[in-house]
Amino acid sequence: MSPAPGTPSEDSLRTRRAWSGLVIDVFRLNGDLIEAGDALVRDLGLTSARWQVLGAIALSPVPLPVAHIARNMGLARQSVQRVVDDMREDGLLRLEPNPHHRRAPLVSMTPRGEAAYEQATERKDLWADVLTEGMSPEAMEAAGTLLRTLQQRIGASQGDFATIAAASRKETQE
Numbered sequence: 001m002s003p004a005p006g007t008p009s010e011d012s013l014r015t016r017r018a019w020s021g022l023v024i025d026v027f028r029l030n031g032d033l034i035e036a037g038d039a040l041v042r043d044l045g046l047t048s049a050r051w052q053v054l055g056a057i058a059l060s061p062v063p064l065p066v067a068h069i070a071r072n073m074g075l076a077r078q079s080v081q082r083v084v085d086d087m088r089e090d091g092l093l094r095l096e097p098n099p100h101h102r103r104a105p106l107v108s109m110t111p112r113g114e115a116a117y118e119q120a121t122e123r124k125d126l127w128a129d130v131l132t133e134g135m136s137p138e139a140m141e142a143a144g145t146l147l148r149t150l151q152q153r154i155g156a157s158q159g160d161f162a163t164i165a166a167a168s169r170k171e172t173q174e
Contacts, residue, residue, distance in 0.1 A: 026147075040123050044116045045090055049083050054092070054109060054117040063106035065098055092116060 008016070037048035046054070056069045064072070070080040084107055087093040092113035095105035109117065132140060 036127075040127060041116075041120045044119055045092065046116055046120060049079075050087055050092070051117070051120050053080060053083050053087065054113060054120070057093075057107060057109055057113075058117055063096060063108045065101065065104035065106055067104060069107060087113065 034048045037051060041047070041051050052073060053069060056073050057064070060069075060072070066081050066084055067077045069084075070077040073080065084093055088095065091110055093107055094110050096108055098104050098106045
């Protein structure tokens with residue numbers, strides 16, 4: 001027997017519940033990762049936010065301005081700017097002239113920043129060995145694929161928010 005028009009199927013309801021559970025798990029995982037990351041690199045003069053900025057710089061083939069680093073990280077430019085300013089004061093980063101934009105200097109690591117990032121990466125790798133013991137690479141890859149797919153779909157769906165909100169309001173009024 002099929003559900004009445006407009007009534008979600010059992011599979012649809014199950015998928016909604018699974019999505020809600022996954023969202024909560026990702027939020028919790030994010031909090032745990034930040035807290036554990038902070039503890040892992042604290043003695044290097046880093047926080048998870050600083051480590052993330054160093055990673056964005058290290059993964060780029062060319063020096064980038066703050067706005068591009070923020071975009072690559074999915075964060076607000078202002079929050080990345082604050083972290084970059086603090087890291088400059090601590091001697092982990094330096095700003096260099098940008099030949100393409102006079103007011104948006106390029107951010108690069110100092111030797112001290114490179115050493116801190118290298119040490120953080122070594123610790124992360126050892127930690128990964130502990131966390132993933134007994135897990136298959138395929139399971140980790142599948143989880144990564146799922147998260148990237150959802151991230152892409154979230155980005156693509158933002159244009160639908162007004163329609164979803166309007167449909168929700170209409171259902172509530174009926």
